Amino acid sequence: MDVARPYESSARPLVNPVWIAVNMLLRARGLRLGTKRHTAQLNLAETFFDVQAAIDAAAICNEQVDPLVDPLVPATTSVWVPDDDPENPDGGALENQPILTETQFKFRGGVAGGKPLRDWLRKC
Numbered sequence: 001m002d003v004a005r006p007y008e009s010s011a012r013p014l015v016n017p018v019w020i021a022v023n024m025l026l027r028a029r030g031l032r033l034g035t036k037r038h039t040a041q042l043n044l045a046e047t048f049f050d051v052q053a054a055i056d057a058a059a060i061c062n063e064q065v066d067p068l069v070d071p072l073v074p075a076t077t078s079v080w081v082p083d084d085d086p087e088n089p090d091g092g093a094l095e096n097q098p099i100l101t102e103t104q105f106k107f108r109g110g111v112a113g114g115k116p117l118r119d120w121l122r123k124c
Contacts, residue, residue, distance in 0.1 A: 017107045018058040022049055061105040075099040 014020050031045055076096040083091035 015103075015106050015108075016058050016061050017105055018054055018061055020107050022054055025049060061103070063104045064101040065104045066100070067102045 014023065025048060026045055029048055031041065031048075075098070077099055078094045079097045081092055081095045083093075085091050
């Protein structure tokens with residue numbers, strides 16, 4: 001889900017904790033905003049949370065920051081580095097360069113299926 005377009009569907013799984021929380025809230029309220037959503041559903045969804053505050057919070061989560069702890073295995077990415085040869089403007093090579101930043105807040109995990117409270121109490 002893009003921060004600028006919070007209602008645009010994506011085939012990728014959500015990793016922004018703000019949008020995961022918003023989706024959980026809407027599902028708890030019985031709203032399923034699939035691909036066939038319409039304006040009335042979106043207007044109703046907006047009554048349950050502050051859209052602009054969610055967009056702002058999601059933008060903070062998506063900021064690229066310096067890591068607090070160095071990774072055990074340094075991450076790298078391939079970058080095209082052009083040659084300095086003026087006769088061959090298309091010349092160059094791919095080089096692995098370290099990734100020096102990370103997403104500030106990224107959800108890593110899963111949201112398990114919920115159980116009614118009575119089922120949790122019976123299990124104890």
